[in-house]
Amino acid sequence: MTPEPSAIGWLRSDVSGDLRDWDEGRIRWLARKLGYDLRRTVVFDRLTDRPVHRLRMLVSRLEVDAVIVPSIGHFDGGRVPADLVAAADVITVSPEQTYARYATGLLPGME
Template sequence: MTRPNVLGYLRRDIAGIHQQAIEPLMRSAAGDFGYSYTKTLALSDPFASERALIALVANLGVPAVIVPSLKHFGDGRPPEALMRLADVLVMEPRAKFTRIAPTGVS
């Protein structure tokens, strides 16, 4: 059975010198969550980075994103626009935020 893909996301300004150590941990955690790790998007600016992440998730159609911690989001929580596209997996503390179901079926 093929595992669904997950995109890694981290902010360089938060990961700092630990970025290279964090990426393999994200790959391992993705497997623990039942996903296949595809690649990492590593950016610095909190809000521009989130816009880039949301655009990439929309373009790739990945069903999930994994982050080292909620600190990697500008306001400490997954952006609603991202949650409409994908699940968000968090390594520390371990959590899974399930995608927001579309509303207003017509």
């Protein structure tokens, strides 16, 4: 991992539609604003098999701290998957909100 927190962007092209470039720009903007090293933006579509599983594997492989998405609408059912939040913070651009791994406010091992 890098000294600054790292993140990946993620979106579904079928949800973004014609606003895909706009959504990717907003992901980059929020990453900069929050001080994340945005490693890459991953784009899936409605035909991607097991998208959350694939995203979770990418989070593990790249050892990123966060996943930045345009909105929760990019997740099936409009809900942030708990197993993804268990691996990394999930940050939405609109509305700007963080679904944190450590909701207690304590660091791991300090409970």
